[in-house]
Amino acid sequence: EPEVTQTPSHQVTQMGQEVILRCVPISNHLYFYWYRQILGQKVEFLVSFYNNEISEKSEIFDDQFSVERPDGSNFTLKIRSTKLEDSAMYFCASSEGRQSGANVLTFGAGSRLTVL
Amino acid sequence: GNSVTQMEGPVTLSEEAFLTINCTYTATGYPSLFWYVQYPGEGLQLLLKATKADDKGSNKGFEATYRKETTSFHLEKGSVQVSDSAVYFCALRSSGGSNYKLTFGKGTLLTVNP
Numbered sequence: 206e207p208e209v210t211q212t213p214s215h216q217v218t219q220m221g222q223e224v225i226l227r228c229v230p231i232s233n234h235l236y237f238y239w240y241r242q243i244l245g246q247k248v249e250f251l252v253s254f255y256n257n258e259i260s261e262k263s264e265i266f267d268d269q270f271s272v273e274r275p276d277g278s279n280f281t282l283k284i285r286s287t288k289l290e291d292s293a294m295y296f297c298a299s300s301e302g303r304q305s306g307a308n309v310l311t312f313g314a315g316s317r318l319t320v321l
Numbered sequence: 322g323n324s325v326t327q328m329e330g331p332v333t334l335s336e337e338a339f340l341t342i343n344c345t346y347t348a349t350g351y352p353s354l355f356w357y358v359q360y361p362g363e364g365l366q367l368l369l370k371a372t373k374a375d376d377k378g379s380n381k382g383f384e385a386t387y388r389k390e391t392t393s394f395h396l397e398k399g400s401v402q403v404s405d406s407a408v409y410f411c412a413l414r415s416s417g418g419s420n421y422k423l424t425f426g427k428g429t430l431l432t433v434n435p
Contacts, residue, residue, distance in 0.1 A: 209364065240423075247325075248365075248410060248425035261422060296365060310423065312357075312365035 207231040211297050211313035218287055219321055226282045226316045228297030236260070237280045238298040238310060239272065248296065254280065287320045294318075323348045327411050327426035334401055334433050342396040342429050344385075344411035352413040354378075354387055354394040355423070359408045368396075368409070401433045 210229040218224050230237050239251040253260040254272055271283045280299075284291055294317050298310040328343040346352065356368040356378070369378030374389035383398045394411060411426040 211364075240425075242428075245427075247427045248412075248423075250422045250424070253422065263422075298365075309367055309370070311367075314362065314364040 207311070209297055209299055209311050209313035211295075211316050213316055214314065215317045215319070217319045217321065220289060221286050224284045224287055224291075224318060226284075226295050226297075226318070228280045228282070228313060229278050230280055230297070230299030231301075231311055232278070234299035234301050234311070236300045236302070237272075237274070238300075239282045240296040240298065240312075241265075241293040242296070242315075243290075243293045251282075251295075284318075287318075289320050292318055292320045323352070323413060323415055323424040325411050325413055325424055325426040327409075327429050329427075329429070331430040331432060334431070336403055336433055336435050337400045338433075340396070340398040340401045340405075340431070342409055342411075342431070344394045344396065344426060346392050346394065346411075346413050348392075348413055348415055348424075350415060351389075352415050354385070355412040355414070356383070356385055356394070356396050357410040357412060357425075359410065359428070361407070365410065401431070403433045403435050406431055406433045 212227045237254040242248045252262040252266045269285050273281050294315045296315045298312045300310045324347045326345050353372045355370045357365040358368045359365050369380040371378040371387035377386045385394050385396045408428045408430050410428045412423045
């Protein structure tokens with residue numbers, strides 16, 4: 206069964222460092238997403254991406270965050286200067302299309318980011 | 322705005338017990354409702370969904386019915402197994418506006434003991 210692959214599974218970084226989280230979405234999917242879950246809190250939407258541009262972003266997704274699809278397979282989330290509060294599990298997801306009402310997202314296993 | 326409230330966990334049951342995980346929502350219009358499950362070390366997997374009022378989603382013995390009058394989408398299973406141990410997330414997506422964004426609950430950890 207096709208799956209979304211995320212790397213690394215766990216990254217530890219120092220505050221102020223740049224971090225890049227990588228995702229390989231399902232090959233025929235057109236829409237890509239990042240979500241995050243701070244420990245003990247809800248899974249939160251960060252950003253959606255379609256046709257090489259951001260479709261929607263939340264208020265969490267500020268200037269410190271950026272996304273990119275550098276080639277035909279990878280989808281990356283970059284945090285320029287990490288803060289302690291960026292520590293979370295980051296989930297990548299992709300979907301085939303934008304069918305009204307029933308669009309199903311396939312999620313990766315997540316990348317745990319720990320900022321010290 | 323949209324929101325999802327799930328019953329607080331963790332929930333611990335014995336094998337073959339009946340499971341209910343409550344989920345209520347607040348949304349405008351007619352959202353689609355989902356249950357996702359996360360097994361240890363894996364990603365969020367869609368368990369079941371319902372796209373309109375009175376629809377019943379079902380999969381792997383789990384069921385949930387879209388109740389517009391009570392704005393609920395409670396997850397049930399008649400007889401749980403050890404392999405059902407996981408975190409369960411209730412989620413919605415609005416019918417209007419963005420089709421991309423899911424709003425999740427906090428998740429409920431279920432542990433089933435043999």
